[in-house]
Amino acid sequence: MKNKNDSGTATASTSTVLVNKKSKWQILSKQKMLILMSLPFVLYIILFRYIPLFGWSMAFQDYKPYKSFTDQTWVGMKWFAQLFTEPEFLLSLRNTVGMSLISTALGYVTAILIAVFLNEVRNIGIKRFVQTVSYLPHFLSWVIVTGLVANVLSVEDGILNDILLWLGIVNEPIQWLAVQKYFWHIIGWTYVWKEVGWNTIVYLGAMTAIDPCLYEAAQIDGCGRLRKIWHITLPGIKPTIIIMMIMSAGHILDANFEMPYLLQNGMIQDVAETIDIYVLKYGFKLSRYGLATAAGIFKNVVNILLLIIANTIAKKSGEERLI
DSSP states (O other): OOOHHHHHHHHHHHHHHHHHHHHHHHHHHHTHHHHHHHHHHHHHHIIIIIGGGGGGGGGGEEOOTTSOGGGSEEOTTHHHHHHTTOHHHHHHHHHHHHHHHHHHHHHHHHHHHHHHHHHHOOOHHHHHHHHHHHHGGGGSOHHHHHHHHHHHTOTTTOHHHHHHHHHTSOSSOOOGGGOHHHHHHHHHHHHHHHHHHHHHHHHHHHHTTSOHHHHHHHHHTTOOHHHHIIIIIHHHTHHHHHHHHHHHHTTTTOOOSHHHHHHOOTTSHHHHOOHHHHHHIIIIISOOHHHHHHHHHHHHHHHHHHHHHHHHHHHHTTOOOOO
């Protein structure tokens, strides 16, 4: 026989589940406007991120545009194996990693330094001026930025060469866009100029969450500004720094496409071609669809693995993590 307490418990648990379901639907009904507002973004992700994944099948086929999907010849992992015998792909992989690491390192250091500087500035006018000036380049397209960089570094009338000649630092104009050793640094510092102001927003937001009492206690103990920054500000934004680093780990193979593509020329070709340019070249110009798709899949899979590894290391170290 069933115990009355057992049946009562079962009835109570069933009613609790029904109440929870009802409350969830009530919450959803109250947030229907937010759901409707997010719907276009969900559709965008589905249409332009998930549906195109069907095209990854070309990486496992000897794809011919004039054949239907069922008539394609399947070749397994042939194109993935061939990738690592292609010197041009290995070169583009090296260039992508090099440019990404330089841009990421410079971007992190400069964004944190400027955020700390702005946090310490007491003059509101100066603070707003620096913020406005540093944010504006973010809203320029990379095509415009590339044109500006080409003009600034021009041999004939570039302002950088004019300044260096005027100061007597160089005796003749430098061909910045024709020397391979300069190219990665040009990409890195241009990225900093364009995005550093925008990246500081995250760190400034994190600094506002630091308890002001900590600064007051440090002031009473006789700490100067540098000690406050080192012992309060930087530890206070450490979780944000870790999270941003984890997110950046998932973009190591996503070196900016527009700048290397638009600034490249025959003299710096060996250091300018990235994986994205390689995919464009082999997919559209040479019609080697399988090889180009395999390169794209390789890039995305490696990015995902790096993101998971970085998140796992942060978790094992007891730091903040994404998941």
